[in-house]
Amino acid sequence: MKFIRKRATPLQINDITIIDDAKLKKAITAAALGNAMEWFDFGVYGFVAYALGQVFFPGASPGIQMIAALATFSVPFIVRPLGGLFFGAMGDKFGRQKVLSITIIIMAVSTFCIGLIPSYASIGIWAPILLLLAKLAQGFSVGGEYSGAAIFVAEYSPDRKRGFMGSWLDFGSIAGFVMGAGVVVFISSMVGEQDFLDWGWRIPFFLAAPLGLIGLYLRHALEETPAFQQHVDKMEADDRNAIQNPPKMSFREIASTQWKSLLVCVGLVIATNVTYYMLLTYMPSYLSHNLHYSEDHGVLIIIAVMIGMLFVQPVMGLMSDRLGRRPFVIGGSIGLLVLAIPCFKLINSDVIGLIFVGLLILAVLLNAFTGVMASTLPAMFPTHIRYSALAISFNISVLVAGATPTLAAWLVEATNNLYMPAYYLMVVSVIGLVTGLFMKETANMPLKGATPAASDRSEAKELLQEQYDNIEQRVEDIDSQIKELEKKRQRLIDQHPKLD
Incomplete structure (x- = not known):
């Protein structure tokens, strides 16, 4: 184990933080639910992209409609770094819990508003403009959501269980996708294709309101994380004025002192999120538009794959506490490099069973990344700049990854080559492999700037x-x-x- 802060006296048993199990469970539930709501919207958007294309871009060809709808999905990623900059600074100054309560409100309101926007036939060009504004508001709030939630769970978790506990955050992401897909399939099957295009597509977005209220209630009831409270207590002991006016660090200063960690963060997020968006956002459109499966048929296949991912996700996190984080990043990257093309051969086989196997292999490789990302990223930075550094670097990376659905759709249309997504994943796997080789192992170690954290006094000893x-x-x-x-x-x- 390593500690950044020098100690004047030897570490004693009372210096080790004992994590309250009930508070830990509440923290994970609150963080995962907010993340589920975020990805519920992303999942719904990906699964109804064909409908949104017809509602908001009716004059274009089917291929252009699909690209335009997915482009509206990608554009909000431009403002995510701004959201990361804003909420990251707030999180390091005022605490993680307050910021996460704000981001979930903005997410819920902006998602709900998408369901209220009239069609292009009703208000013309204002329809896609309003859609874009709602997505930009989402992008700004999401800029502080995932990084804050990952920090919240990491700072609440015992050192020996941080991988397992952190894996539940992306479990929430996948569950949000599953719920979004299930809602789309259920509603479209109940109302029929024409009614779904007319008004049924709005219902999933309206569900953001009750989900947001539940998430806000859970987050508002939580206490601040032990690691951040330690930081505040130390600042108060050293200088009471520092509580009201904590020292600020610009991104340039953070980059100059933490550049290695920032590069590792960027590489890991790009590798993870490109795979994420390719599989869970683009593939439903790929199956329906390029392989000519019915929308419901393609969505059902993805739902089955995602349900499989739910079972694998916590297992990856648990194993990373035993084996370390690096083996999963390296192994997932090598698997993606070697298996991307064979997987797409299976997906293009026109045999349902083989399509499912191809998607499932990609999903397990994705689990290798998502199973460790939430526990790895917060461990790279010290407490006083953790939110700022992670939020900014994470969202700059996602800015690149967020273009995945649009670029993949454009590449397939431009080249008429159904294997372009596989080549795309192979390029990204090289980034993941380099990242895994250069990243430091953080499993079972205290967070930077914090004392060790244990589940009970026996583990503390x-x-x-x-x-x-x-x-x-x-x-x-x-x-x-x-x-x-x-x-x-x-x-x-x-x-x-x-x-x-």
Whole structure:
């Protein structure tokens, strides 16, 4: 284990944070529900893109309608870094809990408003403009949502369980996708295709209101994270004025001191989210528009794949606490590089069983990334800049990844090559592989700038002993280095006539 802050006295058992199990469960539930709502909207949007294309861009060809609807999905990613900059600074100054309560309100309201927008036939060009404005508001709020939720869970989790606990955050993402897809299929099957195009597509967006209220209630009831509270207490002990006016760091200062961590964060987020958007946002449109399956048929296949992902997700997180985070990033990247083309051969086989297998393989490879991302990213930065650094770097990366559905659709249309998405994933897998090779292992270690966190006092004693063992080993290593240096010194002295 490593600690950034130097201690004037030896670490004692009372210095180790004991995490309250009930509070931990509430924190994970609140964070995962907000994330589920975010991805519920993304999932719904991807699954009804064909309908939105006809409602908001009726004069274009089917292919252009699809690209235009997916472009409206991608444009909000432009404002996500601004949201990350704004909410990241707020989160480091005022705390994680307050910011997460704000972001879920904005997400719920903007998603609900999409369902209220009249069609192009009713108000003309204002229809796509209003759609874009609602998506921009979503993008701004989401800029602080995932990174804040990941930090919230990481700062609440015991060191030895951070991978397992963090995996539930993306479990919420996948569950949101499943729920969004299920709602779309249920409504379209109940009302019929024409009524779904006329008004049925609006219903899933209206569901954001009750989900947002539940999420807000859960988040508002939570206490601040132990790690951030430690940071506040230390600032208060050192300088009471620092609580009211905490020192600020610009992104340039953060980049100059944390550039290695920032690069690793960017690489991991790009590899994860490109795969995410390719599989869960673009593939429903790919199956219906390019492979000519009915919309419901394609969505049902994706739903089955996502349900499989739900079972795999926490297993990946649990195993990462045993084996480390790096093996999953490296293994997932290699798998994506080697298996992307075979998977798309299966998807294009026109055999339902083989299509499912191809998508399932891609889904498990995606689980390798999502199973460790929420526990890996917050561990890269110290407490006082964690929200700012992670939110900015995360959303700059997502700005690149968010273009995936639009670029994939355009590449297939432009080249008439159904394997372009596979080539796209192969390029991204190289980024993931390089990231995995250069990232530092963070499993079972305290967060930077924080004391160790344990589930109970017995585990705290084990952590304390591990810390002492680690110090003893480092002292022995330094002693060995000193002996080697003394030997080298003596050899140099022996070569000089005037030195003794």
